[in-house]
Amino acid sequence: MRPFEQLTHRGQVLRLRRLAESALPDYGLAGARLSLIAHEFNTTFRVDVPIPASDDHHYVSGRYLLRIHQRDHHDPRLARQQVIESELAWLAALHTETEIAVPLPVRTTNGTAVLVAELPGVGQRFCSVLRWLDGRIKFGRATPHHLYLTGALMAQLHNHAAAWRIPPDFARVRWDWHAFFGDIAPYAGLGVQHAWKALPPTYHPTFAQVVEPLRRTMDALGDGPETFGLIHADLHLDNVLFAQGEARPIDFDDCGFSHWVYDMAVTLWLYRIKADWPAYRDAFFAGYATHRRVPDDQLRYLDLFIAVRETAMALWVAATAHTNPGLGVDLEAELALNQQAVERLIHTTGYHGNGASE
Numbered sequence: 001m002r003p004f005e006q007l008t009h010r011g012q013v014l015r016l017r018r019l020a021e022s023a024l025p026d027y028g029l030a031g032a033r034l035s036l037i038a039h040e041f042n043t044t045f046r047v048d049v050p051i052p053a054s055d056d057h058h059y060v061s062g063r064y065l066l067r068i069h070q071r072d073h074h075d076p077r078l079a080r081q082q083v084i085e086s087e088l089a090w091l092a093a094l095h096t097e098t099e100i101a102v103p104l105p106v107r108t109t110n111g112t113a114v115l116v117a118e119l120p121g122v123g124q125r126f127c128s129v130l131r132w133l134d135g136r137i138k139f140g141r142a143t144p145h146h147l148y149l150t151g152a153l154m155a156q157l158h159n160h161a162a163a164w165r166i167p168p169d170f171a172r173v174r175w176d177w178h179a180f181f182g183d184i185a186p187y188a189g190l191g192v193q194h195a196w197k198a199l200p201p202t203y204h205p206t207f208a209q210v211v212e213p214l215r216r217t218m219d220a221l222g223d224g225p226e227t228f229g230l231i232h233a234d235l236h237l238d239n240v241l242f243a244q245g246e247a248r249p250i251d252f253d254d255c256g257f258s259h260w261v262y263d264m265a266v267t268l269w270l271y272r273i274k275a276d277w278p279a280y281r282d283a284f285f286a287g288y289a290t291h292r293r294v295p296d297d298q299l300r301y302l303d304l305f306i307a308v309r310e311t312a313m314a315l316w317v318a319a320t321a322h323t324n325p326g327l328g329v330d331l332e333a334e335l336a337l338n339q340q341a342v343e344r345l346i347h348t349t350g351y352h353g354n355g356a357s358e
Contacts, residue, residue, distance in 0.1 A: 001121045009039065016043045016068055019119040023127045026108045026115050029064065041188075042253065043068040047129070058101040058248070063132035065103065068117075068125050074173035074256070075184055081114055082171045084126055087252050088113045089167060090230065091130075098160050100153065101248040103130035135241025135248050142237050144276075144283035149247040150240055150267055151287025154232070157249065158260055159292055161230035175233055175258030176223075177215045180312055187312075188319035195315040198322040199335070206339045207311045209346055214308050217301050221259055227298060231255065231263035236270060261298040264288075265305035272306050273341050307345040314338040 004012060013036060024030050024047070032049040047064040069084055088105040092113075095104050106129040108115050115127040138146050178184045180192070187195035199207070221227045232239075234254040241248040264284070271280040285294050314335055321331040 004122055013039050013043070015119065015122050016125075017045070019117055019122050019125060020045050020066055020068060020127070022119060023066065023115055023117045026110070026117075027064075027066075027106055027129045028109055029129070032064075034066070037065075041070045041073075043070075046132070057244075058134060059104070060132045060134050064106060065130045065132055067128050067130070069128065071125070072186060072189065074186070074254070075179065076186070077184075078171045078173070081116070081126055082169065083173075084114050084128060086167075086170045086172050087255055088128060089170065090161075090164075090255060091252060093164060094157075094160060097164070098156060100156055100160075101133060101135075101243075101246070103133050103250055103252075105130055133241055133248055133250060135243035137238060137240070138242055139236070139238040142280075144279045146237065146240075146242060146247070147267075147271070147280045147284040148287035149242065149245075150235065150237065151284040152290050153240070153247040153249060153287075154235060154263060154267065155288040155291035157232055157235075158229065158263070162225055164230070166230065172230070173254075173256035175231075175256050175262060177218050180214065180308060181211050186319075187316045189323045190319040192315070195319040199315060199318040200331075203314065203335055203339055206342050206346075207314055210304065210307045210311050210342065213304055217304055218259065221261075221298065221301070223257075227261075227295070228259050229257065231258050231260065233258060233263060233266065235263060235267050237267070259298070259305070260295060261301055262305045262308070264299075265302055265309055268302070269306050269309045272303070273344060303345045307342050310338045310341045310345070314342075 002011075004015065007015070016039065017034060017036070020034055020043075024032055024034075029047055029049055032047045035046040035048070037044040037046055045066045045068075047066050049062050049064075051062040069080070071080065073080065073083065075083075091102050091105055094100050094102045105113055107113055113128065116124060117127050118124045173179060183192040186192075190198065196204070232249060232252060232255050234251060235249060239249065239251040241250060268281060268284060271277055274280065288294055317331060317334045317338070
């Protein structure tokens with residue numbers, strides 16, 4: 001039997017489908033229909049089973065998301081199963097303690113949150129299942145009103161995180177300077193230094209300008225509860241569903257500890273270079289203010305954190321093109337967009353690699 005890593009994309013999916021099928025009975029979903037969603041990092045399947053209508057209008061009746069988690073993710077110092085269980089613990093707490101509609105974890109028939117599944121030719125993998133949240137993604141078609149709803153959603157997430165008594169065994173990545181640029185968090189399987197080497201040299205001067213300013217800014221902000229806490233960390237509008245007049249978050253795979261303003265930067269990142277940026281920005285913060293005070297004293301760093309997001313995406317794209325050439329990443333086109341955005345942010349804010357502008 002060929003090693004899993006040597007299989008084609010299709011060959012890997014076929015084996016992982018068999019593993020997913022073997023996991024379904026543990027969730028009481030034997031015989032359900034599986035449909036591949038993505039095989040990139042996590043491998044995800046839609047699970048459909050004919051059952052009576054759900055009594056919870058937040059979820060699609062008889063539909064679930066099954067995730068086969070990638071082996072390595074973010075901080076390699078943390079135990080992988082514990083990291084996944086911690087994500088599911090926050091989702092369960094949000095479901096129980098707030099009015100936010102979130103993907104609800106489904107426990108196995110043995111009561112565990114994470115299933116350890118194993119199949120010859122695949123090895124041991126961690127699996128989890130979530131209820132399928134109802135709603136539509138508006139990415140690419142979002143209006144300022146969608147940003148308003150997303151701002152309100154983020155404020156509620158921040159409120160819960162700030163008040164939640166985090167379990168003692170909770171383990172999620174800390175999105176600090178070391179995670180971005182200190183060779184802790186891997187980029188598509190490469191450490192930060194190797195990701196920089198995968199980045200064509202012509203782009204280094206631009207992206208390198210955010211490295212030291214981020215260190216100084218994070219040190220200045222500190223990690224007190226007024227600036228720092230548990231965040232979604234990937235709440236751009238491809239990870240937000242809209243239904244019944246509200247925003248609903250999905251894909252908590254990157255959730256961890258960082259500055260509140262970084263969470264905001266991720267949501268606003270793709271709108272920063274648009275001509276109508278002020279309308280999107282103002283709508284987002286107006287929505288946020290309906291549930292939580294806008295941290296105006298921290299917003300002076302918003303553009304820096306957006307530049308950090310652009311730089312992280314550039315490193316991720318370069319690493320992905322290096323480690324997974326079969327994905328067909330258009331490296332030059334992607335990096336040119338990242339570079340243009342960072343140069344504009346540096347020009348308008350005056351960071352220039354020397355620390356936060358005054």
